[in-house]
Amino acid sequence: MSNLSSFPAISDTPLDAIFHVLPSNLGAADAGIYLSSGAILYILWRRFVRRQSTRLKGPPTTLGSYLFGILPFLRNVPDVGAVFEGWAAQYGEVFSVPGILGSRTIVLTDPRAIAHFSATETYSYIGTPPFKRFNRKLLGEGLFTSEGDSHKRQRRALTPAFSNVAVKDMGPIFFDSAYKAKAAWDAMLEAEPSEAMILEVQLWMNHISLDTIGLAGFSHDFGTLTGNISNIASIFDAFGSQQSAWDIAILLLSLIVPAVDNLPTTRQTLFNQLTKEMQNLGREFMNNANTDKSIMGLLMKSSNSATISQEEVMSQIKFLLVAGYETTAISLTWALVELCRNPDIQTKLRNELLCSGDPTWEELTAYGSYLDAFTCEIMRMHPPLPEIERMAAQDDFLPLSAPIQTADGDFVNEVLVRKGQYVKLSIDCINRSEKLWGPDAKVFNPARWIDESNGVDQQRAKELQGYRHLLTFSDGPRICLGKVFALVEFKTVISVLVRNFTFEFPNGPDTEITRRMGMLPRPGVAGEAGYDVPLRIRHYQSY
Incomplete structure (x- = not known):
């Protein structure tokens, strides 16, 4: 070094x-x-x-623009991860791409460099100024926006609320939400003249996720699964509508001139409405707070001991709502999409789940089942957060697994990153890289997780840190605190739905599903506006 x-x-x-x-x-x-x-x-x-500082190879500046770097180019790319993978093959596993105002952003696909970067987040690598502005405005000074010692302190205060014991106690809430959806679908199917119905499943996955995080997070019942209309749910749904050219232009320009972010746009109006609704919800909880077993109830015990401030508690409520709602709803929708794309996988998963009733805590958290393999493959192929971008808080050296050639023609074993430089991890790229996962990396294949000695462990992916060699939940000090919560909720919902219903695309298994920009990228039918995902649903009947 x-x-x-x-x-x-x-x-x-x-x-x-x-x-x-x-x-x-x-x-x-x-x-x-x-x-x-x-x-x-x-x-x-x-x-x-x-x-x-190391001059890295990478796509030319002319590919992007001086003001906005490569962002306009990537907006029109159907598979950004594949583009980054191609650049890694062409320029080396650490390369640079055009950034804003003529800068260069460093992109990491080398496992050793990624491990070093992840291990030093919150201290050596921190949120970028645009990231901090947006999230502090929406969420306040909480875990998601904090750095260094503040992040460490807040994470320590939150950890008990996400322990295995705490999540296990929330299990009945997960099953309750799943069975409420089942009951609603049963009633709708009984009212249908035919044995099948077309259902917009993303909306229902939103309902399941929102009601679950409301009850498990802060003992609030949104009631969307029983027909209640939630302002927060409506605002989240509205983020999926197509943005106007004005919205996109203002969003890009705000990266350079922060003040323009206050100009009136549809997105900004929704943003303000969401902030107001979350503040009202947070105040309601704080005024009626008790020390129940909800996530925020457990956190209040910490705040009462001055470990975490009331302002930080309010921020955690807002973050929990955004993260717990959006990411799980996206993952559940992609799960139903993949079941429609792969009828044989749907059958195999259902056959396993029909062997018993509701899975136990031990079954939901164990490795080796087909449900677990299916879950891991969804997390690998469809990470809700497609990338991570940070800024170097100090000069740093990134170690490499193998030497790369610089733009000056030299071969180096480490890359010098200067203070202020942006560093990016493309989770889409790394989770589906053929160099890391093998020639079938782009194929949805749960079997790779069943016998990892013949699957994952035979690939370079085993060099990656993080949960099951994935970056879906990040890694290091910022690894997702709620990953067990998210995984158990996901498996619970899938176990109930797949045992009771069959799923298929109305227009056949070749229906193209693409990503739509919402709060986070969501699935949507190619060529259609918004992110509706209509599926044909039937009761499962064994003969």
Whole structure:
């Protein structure tokens, strides 16, 4: 490992040194000589010393724009992960892409570099300014937006609420939501003249997820599964409608000029409405808070002991609502999509689940079942969060698994990242990389998880850290605190629905499903507006 002290820090420029030693009694002429010399030294420093940060290969700046970098280009790409994978093969497993205002963003696909990056998040790598602005405005000063010691303290306070014991106690809530959906579908099918109905399943997955996180998170029943209309649910759903050119332009421009984010757009109006609704919900909980076994009820015990402030509790409520609702609803919808794409997988999963009644806690958390394999493959192929982008808080060296060739033609075993540079992980790319997962990486194949000695462990993916060699839940200090909650909820809902219903696309198994931009990317039918996913549903009947 190179010694960072041998490189000048960003602030330690020759011009700084000139000012520090400039005598106070100099005449104008002598001062001019000193300053001219300092300017020359500064130019030389910028040209020969400052550029000692590793110059990486990558797609040319002309692929993007000077103002917005590669973002406009990627908006029109159907599979961003595959594009990054192609660049990694062409330029090396660590490369750079055009960033905003002519900068370059470093992209990591090397497992060793990813492990180092993940292990040092919240201290060496922190949220980017646009990320912080957006999330602090929406969520406040909570776990998601905090860094360093503050993040560590808040995470410690939240950990008991997401322990295995706590999540196990929430199991009845997961089953209750799933069976409420089943009851509603049973009634709808009985009213149908035929044995099947067309159902927009993403809306129902939203209902399941919202009602579950409301009850498990802060003992609030949104009641959407029983017909209640929730303002928060309506706002979330509205984020899936297609954005206008004005919305997109303002969103991009806000990355450079933050003030424009306050200009009136449809997205900004929804954003303000969502913030208001979440604040009202948070205040309602805080006014009636008790120490029940909900996530926030357990957290209140920590806040009462001054471990976490009331403002931070309010922020956690908002974050829990956004993260717990959106990500699980997306994963459940993709699960139903894959069952329609792969009828043989649907049959195999159903046959396993029909062997017993509701799965136990031990069955929901054990490895080796087909339900577990199906869950892992959904998390691999369809991560709700497609990428992670951070900013270096200090100069750092990223170690590499194997040498790469720089833009200068040199081969290096580590990459110097300068303070202020952006670093990106494309989760879509890494989770589905053929170099990491083998030639069938783009194929939905739960079998790879059944016997990992002949599957995952035979691939380079085993070099990756994180849950089951995946980056879906991130890794290191920022690994998703609620991953057990999310996985158990997901398995519970799938176990109930697949045992009782069959799923298929109305227009056949070749129906193309693509991603639509919402709060997070959601599935939607290609060529259709919004993110409706209509499926034909029947009662399962064994003969």
